[in-house]
Amino acid sequence: MSNVLAAVAWPYANGPRHIGHVSGFGVPSDVFSRYMRMAGHDVLMVSGTDEHGTPILVQADDEGLTPQQAVDKYHRVIAGDLVALGLSYDLYTRTTTRNHRAVVQELFETLDRNGYIRTETTMGAISPSTGRTLPDRYIEGTCPICGAAGARGDQCDTCGNQLDPADLVDPRSKINGEVPEFRETEHMFLDLSAFSGALHDWLDTREGWRPNVLRFSQNLVADLRPRAITRDLDWGVPIPREGWDTKRFYVWFDAVIGYLSASVEWARRSGDPDAWQRFWKDKSQAYYFLGKDNIVFHSLIWPSILFGYNGGGSRGGEPGPRGALNLPTEVVSSEFLTMEGRKFSSSRRVVIYVRDFLERYDADALRYFIAVAGPESTDTDFTWAEFVRRNNDELVAGWGNLVNRSVSMAAKNFGAVPPVDPAGLTAADEALLAAARAAFVTVGDLIARHRHKQAVGEAMRVVAEANRYLSEQAPWKLKDAADKPRMGTVLHVALQVISDANTLLTPFLPHAAQRIHEALGGTGVHAPMPVLTEVDDLDGGPGYPVITGDYAVGARWESVPVAVGAALAAPTPVFRKLDPSVVEEELARLGG
Numbered sequence: 001m002s003n004v005l006a007a008v009a010w011p012y013a014n015g016p017r018h019i020g021h022v023s024g025f026g027v028p029s030d031v032f033s034r035y036m037r038m039a040g041h042d043v044l045m046v047s048g049t050d051e052h053g054t055p056i057l058v059q060a061d062d063e064g065l066t067p068q069q070a071v072d073k074y075h076r077v078i079a080g081d082l083v084a085l086g087l088s089y090d091l092y093t094r095t096t097t098r099n100h101r102a103v104v105q106e107l108f109e110t111l112d113r114n115g116y117i118r119t120e121t122t123m124g125a126i127s128p129s130t131g132r133t134l135p136d137r138y139i140e141g142t143c144p145i146c147g148a149a150g151a152r153g154d155q156c157d158t159c160g161n162q163l164d165p166a167d168l169v170d171p172r173s174k175i176n177g178e179v180p181e182f183r184e185t186e187h188m189f190l191d192l193s194a195f196s197g198a199l200h201d202w203l204d205t206r207e208g209w210r211p212n213v214l215r216f217s218q219n220l221v222a223d224l225r226p227r228a229i230t231r232d233l234d235w236g237v238p239i240p241r242e243g244w245d246t247k248r249f250y251v252w253f254d255a256v257i258g259y260l261s262a263s264v265e266w267a268r269r270s271g272d273p274d275a276w277q278r279f280w281k282d283k284s285q286a287y288y289f290l291g292k293d294n295i296v297f298h299s300l301i302w303p304s305i306l307f308g309y310n311g312g313g314s315r316g317g318e319p320g321p322r323g324a325l326n327l328p329t330e331v332v333s334s335e336f337l338t339m340e341g342r343k344f345s346s347s348r349r350v351v352i353y354v355r356d357f358l359e360r361y362d363a364d365a366l367r368y369f370i371a372v373a374g375p376e377s378t379d380t381d382f383t384w385a386e387f388v389r390r391n392n393d394e395l396v397a398g399w400g401n402l403v404n405r406s407v408s409m410a411a412k413n414f415g416a417v418p419p420v421d422p423a424g425l426t427a428a429d430e431a432l433l434a435a436a437r438a439a440f441v442t443v444g445d446l447i448a449r450h451r452h453k454q455a456v457g458e459a460m461r462v463v464a465e466a467n468r469y470l471s472e473q474a475p476w477k478l479k480d481a482a483d484k485p486r487m488g489t490v491l492h493v494a495l496q497v498i499s500d501a502n503t504l505l506t507p508f509l510p511h512a513a514q515r516i517h518e519a520l521g522g523t524g525v526h527a528p529m530p531v532l533t534e535v536d537d538l539d540g541g542p543g544y545p546v547i548t549g550d551y552a553v554g555a556r557w558e559s560v561p562v563a564v565g566a567a568l569a570a571p572t573p574v575f576r577k578l579d580p581s582v583v584e585e586e587l588a589r590l591g592g
Helices: 019-038 054-063 067-084 098-113 192-204 211-223 251-256 258-270 275-279 292-310 354-360 363-373 384-413 427-448 452-473 481-505 510-519 581-589
Strands: 003-008 042-049 091-094 117-126 139-142 169-173 181-190 285-291 330-334 337-339 380-382 531-535 544-548
Touching: 003 019, 003 258, 003 275, 019 042, 019 067, 019 285, 019 330, 019 337, 019 354, 019 363, 019 380, 019 427, 019 452, 042 067, 042 258, 042 275, 054 067, 067 091, 067 354, 067 531, 067 544, 091 258, 098 117, 098 251, 098 258, 098 292, 181 292, 192 211, 192 292, 211 292, 211 330, 251 258, 251 292, 258 275, 285 292, 292 330, 354 363, 363 384, 363 452, 363 510, 380 384, 384 452, 384 481, 384 510, 384 581, 427 452, 427 481, 452 481, 481 510
Parallel strands: 003 042, 003 285, 042 091, 285 330, 337 380
Antiparallel strands: 091 544, 117 181, 139 169, 531 544
């Protein structure tokens, strides 16, 4: 067994998150973390709300709020949505904590001491109407290298090259469409070029990564150049240098350091301030979950910061106060989710926010769709027709119907989990039980390798085989007293396979898993859930809500014999069947 860090991309606090966001960072990381805990690994799943940068100032102005009021509002909204979705964070925090500020400043000090920070005069993009710095990602234009339209100020997604906003042809602000002004300003830069050799060698050792992530990263290594880590604004982590009080760290720099600061905060809150070390040192493993637009930050920039902190770049240096820190084991990037053939866009109403979705539909219905049809390795389109079909045909008619009819029949005829006939099991009984047991190895291996579509497909194959078994054995026809022992055996086998399949599906469908566990006569916690709790800032700042939970309890990743004699009652349906009219209703909300 091993120590596993699940580092989950930080949702940005300028508004509620939509289902496209959680399909990339949220559900995949939770499925993985739940499985790894069930398999006996020590898991630390951390993230938080990313709360700095110019877009927060823009959103606050739009709503007549201060920046702090705006991030307070959306941190609470986002955290509440993630809890409702069942995402099992050990700690979900925020970047406006004093703990985060201290960790960011510590990494900066070490990078500077090791010679990886340089100061340059550069051309900064300014909004003419507000006088504020424009973030690189909020400037779009034509790529000067490949000529593609829609290139961002930091990177062209078409050719993958790192860019500077001043290099773009016909640059425009994404905020209001105006042409930015470029003015001379002094900034600090992280010299990424000093890590090219270390990154090249490290990436060559990566095994099992999704090919698109690895190839994309390897193609960019040779062209890395210094990148600004400061901006002219007053909202962000302060720079611990005299004369830099009118500037703050660029949001991308402080956000990626959040994985470490969240781990440190978790450890401090656990009562063992050094507990974070077992997830960042020695033979621990670290998996980073994100959408593909964030690959470069996690496969190149964050590793560069870690190399610099460890003294591992071309200029050498000494590790910082925390000692050498582990680099990512894998960067697990999902592709994009579109909606009804269009990109998600709040302004164009092509969007459904997580909170709105969960007000109308079950969390597990969304989790299942993301697992079985989400953007794991290719861009995927969410359509309401496909969502309804999968909910009704696969969850309700497939899995839910198997549970309901098996438990109902056993409750009606025996009132409890029936025993196996002393005459023994048939070949058909043995084959189904063996298939369910074998699936633990297959499904577990696929989840561990982030092949969630295949994993949930294999688990549902067990469900299909159990449904076929019931149809062939037809226990409802075994009505005579002489046939009752055989009826009991068939239902015992069905309930055992349902119990196994429920465990296999627990990482994907934790809410339903708990209900099915109880329907089978089980007690206690089967699938532990996160909670939202109010805490004080550890260093004297204002309090805030965090997500946490006790995940030491719950099911293990193994077949557990059903308890003969456990009382059963007629169950309520596990999943809700959706009326086909849902499709037209939701399309009308989207405007067609």
